[in-house]
Amino acid sequence: xxxxxxxxxxxxxxxxxxxxxxxxxxxxxxxxxxxxxxxxxxxxxxxxxxxxxxxxxxxxxxxxxxxxxxxxxxxxxxxxxxxxxxxxxxxxxxxxxxxxxxxxxxxxxxxxxxxxxxxxxxxxxxxxxxxxxxxxxxxxxxxxxxxxxxxxxx
Amino acid sequence: xxxxxxxxxxxxxxxxxxxxxxxxxxxxxxxxxxxxxxxxxxxxxxxxxxxxxxxxxxxxxxxxxxxxxxxxxxxxxxxxxxxxxxxxxxxxxxxxxxxxxxxxxxxxxxxxxxxxxxxxxxxxxxxxxxxxxxxxxxxxxxxxxxxxxxxxxx
Amino acid sequence: xxxxxxxxxxxxxxxxxxxxxxxxxxxxxxxxxxxxxxxxxxxxxxxxxxxxxxxxxxxxxxxxxxxxxxxxxxxxxxxxxxxxxx
Amino acid sequence: xxxxxxxxxxxxxxxxxxxxxxxxxxxxxxxxxxxxxxxxxxxxxxxxxxxxxxxxxxxxxxxxxxxxxxxxxxxxxxxxxxxxxx
Numbered sequence: 001x002x003x004x005x006x007x008x009x010x011x012x013x014x015x016x017x018x019x020x021x022x023x024x025x026x027x028x029x030x031x032x033x034x035x036x037x038x039x040x041x042x043x044x045x046x047x048x049x050x051x052x053x054x055x056x057x058x059x060x061x062x063x064x065x066x067x068x069x070x071x072x073x074x075x076x077x078x079x080x081x082x083x084x085x086x087x088x089x090x091x092x093x094x095x096x097x098x099x100x101x102x103x104x105x106x107x108x109x110x111x112x113x114x115x116x117x118x119x120x121x122x123x124x125x126x127x128x129x130x131x132x133x134x135x136x137x138x139x140x141x142x143x144x145x146x147x148x149x150x151x152x153x154x
Numbered sequence: 155x156x157x158x159x160x161x162x163x164x165x166x167x168x169x170x171x172x173x174x175x176x177x178x179x180x181x182x183x184x185x186x187x188x189x190x191x192x193x194x195x196x197x198x199x200x201x202x203x204x205x206x207x208x209x210x211x212x213x214x215x216x217x218x219x220x221x222x223x224x225x226x227x228x229x230x231x232x233x234x235x236x237x238x239x240x241x242x243x244x245x246x247x248x249x250x251x252x253x254x255x256x257x258x259x260x261x262x263x264x265x266x267x268x269x270x271x272x273x274x275x276x277x278x279x280x281x282x283x284x285x286x287x288x289x290x291x292x293x294x295x296x297x298x299x300x301x302x303x304x305x306x307x308x
Numbered sequence: 309x310x311x312x313x314x315x316x317x318x319x320x321x322x323x324x325x326x327x328x329x330x331x332x333x334x335x336x337x338x339x340x341x342x343x344x345x346x347x348x349x350x351x352x353x354x355x356x357x358x359x360x361x362x363x364x365x366x367x368x369x370x371x372x373x374x375x376x377x378x379x380x381x382x383x384x385x386x387x388x389x390x391x392x393x394x
Numbered sequence: 395x396x397x398x399x400x401x402x403x404x405x406x407x408x409x410x411x412x413x414x415x416x417x418x419x420x421x422x423x424x425x426x427x428x429x430x431x432x433x434x435x436x437x438x439x440x441x442x443x444x445x446x447x448x449x450x451x452x453x454x455x456x457x458x459x460x461x462x463x464x465x466x467x468x469x470x471x472x473x474x475x476x477x478x479x480x
Contacts, residue, residue, distance in 0.1 A: 017171040020191070028196030028244035034265075035189045037174070038480055041256065042182030053403055054479070055472060058455035083479060090182035095480050102195065104394075105302070108266050111188075115258055115480055123452070123472075124479030125403035138404045141476030148259070192394055207317055208393070209386060212369035237393060249394050258480075269394055277366070277386075278393025279317035292318045295390030 005067035005079040009059050011086045014096050023078040023100050030077055034107035036097040036115055042090035048131045050139075052085045052094065055123035059083065066117040074110040076101045081114060083124060113152055119145040159221035159233040163213050165240045168250050177232040177254050184231055188261035190251040190269055196244035202285045204293075206239045206248065209277035213237065220271040228264040230255045235268060237278060267306055273299040311379070316388035319363070322356050332379070339365050340375040342385070364388055397465070402474035405449070408442050418465070425451050426461040428471065450474055 006022070016035060024030050040050050067079045078100040088094055095118065099110035120141070128136025160176070170189060178184050194204050221233045232254040242248055249272065253264035274295070282290025314327045336345050343360050346353045356363075365372045366386040367379065379385065400413045422431050429446050432439045442449075451458045452472040453465065465471065 015171070016174065016189075017169070020170065024193065024245065026245070028194075028199065030193055030245070031195045033189075033191040033193065035170075035187075036258065036262070037187040038258065039178065039184055039187065040182075041185045045182065052479075053406075055400070055402060055452070055455070055474070058452055058472070059479075061455060062457075091178065091180075091184075104190065104192065104266075104269055108190070108262065112258075112262050119480035120477060121457070122479040123402070123474065123477055125475065126478045127403070138475065139478045141478055145480075206393075207320075209314070209316060209366070209369070209388070212366055212386070213393075215369060216371075273394035274391060275371075276393040277316070277388065277391055279389065280392045281317070292389065293392045295392055299394075 003071070003078055005064060005071060005081065007060055007064045007067060007080075008082045009054060009056070009063075010082065010084060013084070013093055014082045016096060016098075019080050019082070019096065019098055023080060023098060027077070029102060030100045031102045032104040032107040033098065033100050034104075034111040036095075036111045037093055038095040038115075040088045040090050040092050040094055043128075045090075046131055047090055047128055047136065049087045049089050049129040050094070051087050051127040051129060052083075053125045053127070054083070054085045058123050062122050063114075063118060066121060067114055070099070070110045070113045074099070074101065074106040074113070076106060076110045079110060079114070081118070083118070083122065085124070087129070116145070116148045116152065120149060157225070157232055159218060159225060159235065161214055161218045161221060161234075162236045163208060163210070163217075164236065164238060167238070167247055168236045170250060170252075173234050173236070173250065173252055177234060177252060181231070183256060184254045185256045186258040186261040187252065187254050188258075188265040190249075190265045191247055192249040192269075194242045194244050194246050194248055197282075199244075200285055201244055201282055201290065203241045203243050203283040204248070205241050205281040205283060206237075207279045207281070208237070208239045212277050216276050217268075217272060220275065221268055224253070224264045224267045228253070228255065228260040228267070230260060230264045233264060233268070235272070237272070237276065239278070241283070270299070270302045270306065274303060309381075311382060312384045314384060314386040316386065318389060319356055319387055322352050324352070337378055338375065339367075339372060339377050339379065339385075342379065343375070359389075362390055364390060395467075397468060398470045400470060400472040402472065404475060405442055405473055408438050410438070423464055424461065425453075425458060425463050425465065425471075428465065429461065445475075448476055450476060 080098040082096045099107045126139040130136040234252040236250045253261045255261045280293040284290040
């Protein structure tokens with residue numbers, strides 16, 4: 001059974017419960033579901049919103065490619081990734097990743113792996129909008145995110 | 155700010171969306187939410203149900219103790235663990251763990267750590283009920299679960 | 309000394325009870341002594357005690373790793389197989 | 395050769411456009427040639443090219459790591475800063 005990852009890039013928010021149900025409904029082979037939700041932080045109430053820009057087409061293709069890699073590498077039974085674009089306010093959702101598998105470690109590793117690659121390899125860019133009305137500039141790429149990829153090298 | 159983990163042992167199912175909201179609502183310091191749900195597997199349609207027995211009082215106390223350790227060790231902003239008892243059918247929920255933090259790795263590690271300890275240190279026991287009506291016996295403890303604890307040794 | 313003993317999972321099934329109040333003999337000071345005494349309590353107890361190496365113990369709801377641990381003035385001792393939660 | 399160039403994030407802002415159709419000079423064979431040519435296209439392009447070491451490229455929506463990569467008969471080249479998704 002080869003199941004394709006479900007990858008969506010959308011402006012709308014997502015419903016984590018409905019997304020889990022899509023992956024698990026009617027199945028009795030799944031023992032472990034790990035979800036990761038990335039939320040917009042307020043940075044000590046200085047941030048009014050993040051604006052997320054993406055490269056349509058390539059964003060879906062890259063995340064699909066990485067998710068397929070994760071499913072194969074960790075033996076996942078299903079994987080969903082939803083990445084939002086547009087203006088997102090503090091405490092709102094930015095990204096959702098779900099990994100399902102028979103046993104827990106594969107689901108943890110699959111979701112963690114996808115997030116590490118998504119942070120540095122998926123064509124999204126974040127701009128800060130500040131509470132005081134200033135353009136807070138584009139978010140710099142973090143070395144820590146690049147370094148996080150190292151843990152997946154065999 | 156010291157936040158207590160929210161630990162519940164109950165027969166009822168849980169609502170993962172509502173549980174996430176309890177931890178995140180009105181907060182803008184959380185950037186990462188990881189959830190783990192453990193589901194009952196059908197074992198190739200041979201299992202009709204799992205029956206979960208626990209040691210009331212000690213179960214709550216042990217999970218609280220481990221969750222407090224996880225919150226401190228990984229710098230979590232919040233943690234919820236709900237473990238069900240009683241009869242649970244294939245594809246139904248057994249356990250939920252949620253970890254929240256500013257950045258993703260802490261949430262992944264916190265939820266993973268709690269699950270590894272919960273598997274081997276929380277006083278719960280699983281009995282198999284088989285489709286053919288047989289008593290499938292008590293589930294044996296797995297060496298793999300004991301070994302999984304090794305990765306958290308400093 | 310009267311103490312509450314609590315059993316779980318297959319120990320509970322084998323003993324045919326979830327808990328009991330017992331008067332421990334004076335000679336039972338440690339968990340190891342308790343297990344020795346169990347072996348004198350009849351066939352089912354003897355059979356379960358064949359697994360004493362894997363059997364786990366909590367004294368007043370706290371895990372005890374060392375069978376030499378003294379029972380002291382504990383109110384409740386739980387005896388159970390390795391845990392399989394999660 | 396006419397090709398579509400696509401810009402994102404602060405490159406898009408600095409160039410004042412998200413995309414353009416350009417006729418590449420014959421001499422532009424590789425990504426590195428493309429960047430050299432950019433430097434001749436005026437102040438804003440020159441300023442952006444000061445960051446050419448960190449600037450990333452996708453040819454027909456596929457990442458390219460090596461600036462020596464040939465453009466060939468690509469239809470779309472995207473140029474953007476390091477990604478910050480997730």
